[in-house]
Amino acid sequence: MGEIALMATTGDRFSGRTALVTGGGSGIGRAVALAFAAEGARVVVAGRRPEPLKETVALIEERGGAALAAPADVSRSGDAEALVAAAVDHFGSLDVAVNNAGVFRGGVPLADLPEADWHEQLAVNVTGVHLALQAEIRRMRTQPTGGAIVTVSSNFGVHTTAPGAAAYAATKAAVTALSRGAALDHIRDGVRINVVSPGATATPMSLRAGETDADRAERARATLPLGRVSATEEIAAAVLYLASDAAASVVGTDLLVDSGASL
Structure with a gap:
């Protein structure tokens, strides 16, 4: 499905623009990076581990795209600032940013969650x-064309939760509120955030302990209204829409892509 989806979305919506994707070494982040490249963007992929980033860059370059691997830990302010600077130094601008980096530590009741995991x-x-x-807003608001930012949160948090996910859901609810608040603060600066x-x-991340892909598919058929989990390319498609000119008047929205789980 991945190759079909990428071929179907090949275009030039982001031609001449630079897109930064954190957590770009695997999963949703890699799918987002590949989708931006397929639409003409120059892509900076960031994450804490260099090797997966290099793999993402290689995949983009194999398809004729331009990409840069930029190892960084965005929980450190210096790394976040350096990441934006690297994008601008290498490609000349920062037009789109996707804040996708995230971790899940849970699977146990809140009272049993190690403090380090919290x-x-x-x-x-x-x-x-x-x-x-x-770091992204400070750069984008200096550019005549501003910029667009999409934060990847979760349906856990504002919309729903599950056993063993209380702390994770709390952080993702905070991420949603933070992003929506920033959207209000900076839309007049030309920075559009969703x-x-x-x-x-x-x-x-969506596999339970000891579960295989086939097990997950069977569980999804029984529990999700849609009957299946989302493909990473489907999440990428939502991100690209919100970052595109087609969503020029969409500000501070929280777009659910969860197979109907939170209904």
Whole structure:
């Protein structure tokens, strides 16, 4: 399905623009990076581990695109600022940013969650988005064309939750509120900010302990209104819509893509 989806979305909506994708080494982040490249963007992929980033860049370059791997930990303000600077230095602008980096630590009741897991989720999911937003907005508001930012949150948080996910849901609710507040603060600066909230997606994060892809598919058929989890390319399509000129009057929205799970 991945190749079909990428071929179907090939175009030039983002030709001449630079897109930054955090958490771009795998899963949703990689799908988003590939989709932007297929639409003509120059793509900067960021994450804490260099090797997966290099793999994403190689996939983009194999398809004739331009990309840069930029290892960074966005929970550190210096890294977030350096990441934006690298995008501008290498490609000349920062037109789109997708704040996708996130971690899930849970699967146990809240009372049994290790304190370190709580702090890690806060650091990456909330502080990381806060620092990335600050660095991105500070650059975009200096550009005549402004910019568009999409934060990847979750249907866990504002919309629903599940056993063993209380802390994660709390961080994602914060991410949604933070992004919507920033949207109001900075739309007059020419920076348009929105949120995509995925549900269960075809990535390892949605697999339960000991579960295979086939097991997950069977569970989804029984529990999700749509009867299946989302493909990463479907999340990418939502991100690209919100970042595109077609969504020029969409500000501060939270777009659910969750197979109907939160209905």
